[in-house]
Amino acid sequence: MMKNYIKHNDWKIIEEGFHPEFNRNSESIFSLGNGRNGGRGNFEEKYSGSSLQGNYLAGIYYPDKTRVGWWKNGYPEYFAKILNAANWIGVNIHFDGKELDLAKMDIESFTRTLNMKEATLCRNFIASFPDGRKVKVSSKRFLSIVRPEVGVIKYTVEPVNFDGKITITPYVDFDIKNEDSNYDEKFWVGQNIENLGNEGYLTAYTKKTNFLVCSGMKYNVMVDGKEHAVNIENESCEKYIESAFSLDVKQNQEVTLCKYGVNASSLYHSHTRLMLDAKETLNEAFDDGFDELFDEHSAAWAKKWESSDIKIEGDVAAQQGIRFNIFQLNQTYTGDDERLNVGPKGFTGEKYGGTTYWDTEAYCLPFFLSTSPQNVSRNLLIYRYKHLQKAIENAEKLGFKNGAALYPMVTINGEECHNEWEITFEEIHRNGAIANAIRNYINYTGDRDYLAPYGFEVLLAISRFWAQRVNWSEQKQKYVMLGVTGPNEYENNVSNNWHTNNMAVWTLRYTFEAIGFLKNEHPDVYAETCKKTGFNEEEETTKWLEIIKNMYFPYDEEKGIYLQQDGFLDKDLKPAETIEPAERPISHHWSWDRILRSPYIKQADVLQSLFWFEDEYEKSLIEHHFDFYEPLTVHESSLSPCVHSILAASIGRPDKAYEMYLRTARLDLDDYNSDTADGLHITSMGGTWMSFVLGLGGMRIRNGEIHFNPILPEGWKSYSFMVIFRGSELRIEVNTKNVMISNYSNKSSTVFINGRKISFQQKETLTV
């Protein structure tokens, strides 16, 4: 099942020798993105083999009519999906009328390389036509991280053993569709075309959402490195432009096409200015030229790596894996626009639709907090703040009142997209994850003022939801929460999911604290917010305190275990290792009812709470629960192992921590779950980062101070990672003998290593 054709290398992802059978897989892995645009590692030239063509523009979505078997009240009508946008990379190559198409040629050598350090995708190959004529091609492509609407391709072709006529046809194709379209609909409507000489543009708008996009190209040609004039023939039809030229070339002559692309959307331009702006952007890039674009691009990436790189010595596969995760996270989200978020597949595939799951708050936020400027993670929070009204409307659809908010399970614009009742309506712990992200952000950054009023407004609406979602059980004489689905989606519609109840009570408590803070520090903001939200503090908080005091938590006295939900101990609690290997993953082999009544846990559930609120529990309690739940956990979500890894490290189980770390470190590179072809598991990459820095590195923030309790996996010589913490730029290096901390910033700092407080000066390095 696992694939093993990607060559191990510190900084590069390398496919050596073409693997057409894995091409869709490779296309995902070799994806490029710059936070605004992105696309799969498709070939520039025609490829008639299996391929999923994919180019995506951040925030440009289509509300596809939903498809369900049996409608339930409350289901959303639409399922918003990120659209496949114009194919701007296309370049068709013909020699004397014969098309270059690797699916139909004899391939002598082939290398596809993703250089993560400089964020470029390169290909080199030599291939022969059936008649024996041999062609050599090399291409290099990148999406500028500095100019987010610009991409460039340098594409060189050389006839190896013949003279002939080459025809090169750069094109932009907007006549594309989504493979996952529910009703085989095309989502784009062509609007405008300009196509003259070496420069062409087309605009298209999306049905229903009316986003306008302009995609364009401009190019120049070199022969043997020298600029070369060509006669161009332009062709256009609806949603398609091309601009072809032909040259007579001799054996070993190199023809280089340098194609500059622009993809601009109405998210950043007015409809009327869009094409003009796109032209301006493209011409500026064209005039600056490939080298300048590349230099500024690679310099910006170097800066990103400076603050986010993790180095591992002694294990190239691990080194490659962790860098790949960091690289893809940085390609997906740059944090400069609070309307955007981290899609579960980023810019690497269609699957899942939507862009935002609770994954962002639970698994990605910590990465951006530690490796990016503060505003990047703040924008992730503001994203949810801006969706608050929609979350209130979403809760209203389900019968809630008075400003209670239920954030959607999956969303792009704040509206719910998901449509399985047991998830959409019941997996409400996501509300807790969104509240907890506020705490996490404030704990990390110290920016308590975020509560005034953004954080508070969100907390208030979520607290109102919890207060209405519980009900009083006469029998238990406690508040209960019925009919929920916890993070462990292998249980549906359960009662008193411990994690959900815990998140509810915690939110109420934290909101209560926030009120105290606001009343002291921002009384005017507080008064204004109360008015705006109709918040009746006394009445509402009285109810909250009642709930905090009287919430029911399933607990087994005899075992001393918080139960995942009511009735959990009625299950046949055989450890997961007793499942026949041929029946793993159970999601592929067992019917849904069998999974549901089994004790097997898809992803951390009680342990998720113990991880988030670690400091509230004795270590022995965490250990006891880890030992109870870990053997029942099948980790069939890529978001699961990281939590177990972090907890294992913190209770002194380095081997388990490392084992769990490895479960996701190379998830996509090795196609562990046989689904990388659909796109990369972007949000899970945040989890992998967490299991490294919080797990192996043991990083924690306590009372505004940063702690590390590092462990070094066996076989590794050393590792180091970078974190930004309240203005300090810290590098922690761990080797077999000691721990070295460097402070790269102009600020003195305090750090705890294994509980020992260490103060050090700006730009100082200490060894412990």
Next chain:
Amino acid sequence: MMKNYIKHNDWKIIEEGFHPEFNRNSESIFSLGNGRNGGRGNFEEKYSGSSLQGNYLAGIYYPDKTRVGWWKNGYPEYFAKILNAANWIGVNIHFDGKELDLAKMDIESFTRTLNMKEATLCRNFIASFPDGRKVKVSSKRFLSIVRPEVGVIKYTVEPVNFDGKITITPYVDFDIKNEDSNYDEKFWVGQNIENLGNEGYLTAYTKKTNFLVCSGMKYNVMVDGKEHAVNIENESCEKYIESAFSLDVKQNQEVTLCKYGVNASSLYHSHTRLMLDAKETLNEAFDDGFDELFDEHSAAWAKKWESSDIKIEGDVAAQQGIRFNIFQLNQTYTGDDERLNVGPKGFTGEKYGGTTYWDTEAYCLPFFLSTSPQNVSRNLLIYRYKHLQKAIENAEKLGFKNGAALYPMVTINGEECHNEWEITFEEIHRNGAIANAIRNYINYTGDRDYLAPYGFEVLLAISRFWAQRVNWSEQKQKYVMLGVTGPNEYENNVSNNWHTNNMAVWTLRYTFEAIGFLKNEHPDVYAETCKKTGFNEEEETTKWLEIIKNMYFPYDEEKGIYLQQDGFLDKDLKPAETIEPAERPISHHWSWDRILRSPYIKQADVLQSLFWFEDEYEKSLIEHHFDFYEPLTVHESSLSPCVHSILAASIGRPDKAYEMYLRTARLDLDDYNSDTADGLHITSMGGTWMSFVLGLGGMRIRNGEIHFNPILPEGWKSYSFMVIFRGSELRIEVNTKNVMISNYSNKSSTVFINGRKISFQQKETLTV
């Protein structure tokens, strides 16, 4: 919401004045069927207004590709649906080229009448073209209950105030589709056409299932009652034949078309013989003529009514309602073919697909047991016996082994069609209903030998299922059944549904008894069956006895209540009458999660068991549970009120019993749920019959003897009903003063009235 345009009448359903806004509703109500063929009350002539054209052939289905939002392991690939078959009733009428179409005419008078006594559908109308020319039409149509492939239409047209040329175009149209086709596919492929003069045939086969159907017509023409020769023009195209003629008619001249139709399928004929057989059948009918066909048809219906009629004096609406239910049940299922069953919509609409739900066993079997020869209900049981292998395969798909069977929730051919996991995989009490039908049949008929081996094989496979479906709870030290949905579908994936646990234990016990019976009475059959099924009696029954002894039943000591499921008392137990009327039915107004966590019960659940096993419980216990559950029951399934009605009667609550009886008695006639347009609630009609005979009539079978405890609703003068019981044909008449029992059979009989034993002779009537 409720409609009130159907005129009240003892034996007829009458629409006086055309109601185009309710036409789809009327088409359902005025449906005709003869157990093999059936169709909606569509007009013969063209109607361009809203209409759902529908003609259906028993057992002819198509496995439409299923449609789901998110696939779950174990879902069936296909959803078998009864197909809309050829429109054989069509007759287009033109006067001087102008088409008769009630949607475009001025209607002076209109009556549509379903005569339930003789099973005919008649229409009479006078309508004018826009130019003032007035036409009078009368039609009479029936589907022969004696010749199940034959239908006849007598259609008379008269120009009221003009002379002109009339063109009459009888046709058969096979180019039809299902409105509920999942992917807008047409399911029929045309094969053969013969169309010559006044006689035409076409055959078409179904994709995938390859059923072949031949539909044909033959007609003659009369003018003012006298046979009249006409010049015929035949036209055919793919899947369509017509056979038109024109006449010059004078004012007040009557032109009568008598169109004979045949619809024959490969269920009853070889593919090669089909058209020949159809021709023979049709020509025989044609030669016998309308009057003879009608006489034998109405005589056969008179016989049906003899054994099944219920008479009510003093309430015409009630009289009409109960006869409509009996009539439709008899139109839907005649019990002469064990491959057929009672579809939830019969031959009256497309909705739901499949034909067989547990409705058949739970709500329809009692009707057929009491009103039809024994082989009719036996065939309903044999239907399931023949599906046993498929039920075993269905259970295997869900991970069960060793011959365990899970009967499908919805089926035509034994394969599961339904695809909501909480129903398909979890609403397993249906297995209990199928087992209980065997008990019910044997109790009623005394035919214990049905167990050898049919009944036993089914019971064994179901018992094996239960034995694997439970698991041992270490905590409870009991067997539990996790993750089920009870009859109350407003709860999903609950644990220890009391009714399901009860059905499981009862099945095991009953199967155990059956083994004893077989060993004594049919040792050879038993030995053979053990061999065939690999039944290890000692090992398997040991486990069964363990389960019988140690099954967990949720019970609240304090309240003395069997709980519908674990945790039921955690709900906010406000009675249903506290729900805002504007929010009823809650299924239309509340989101699914809100319904699930509410205490509201869609249909009898604990009470279903108490009804089935009434004799095992004290009356006071039943009363106590009725008082607990009835106020929480919203009866949003048409299958719910009957159980409550029967229980209410038996605990001495005649008013409640009558109130519940009324809930479904005129469900379709008054379109109580605003969904009659989709088709009639055929299986629910069995429930209505039950609430009459078992509820008001208080009929029970105990130890092979028949009991009645009748109550007479206020305002009624009297009622009487017929039942066949072990060879006796009994008529029970109840009036304000006494109860009269007649024994119409040639057999002396014993009956208990209000607990008093009464013995009487053949053909005797006694008054109590």
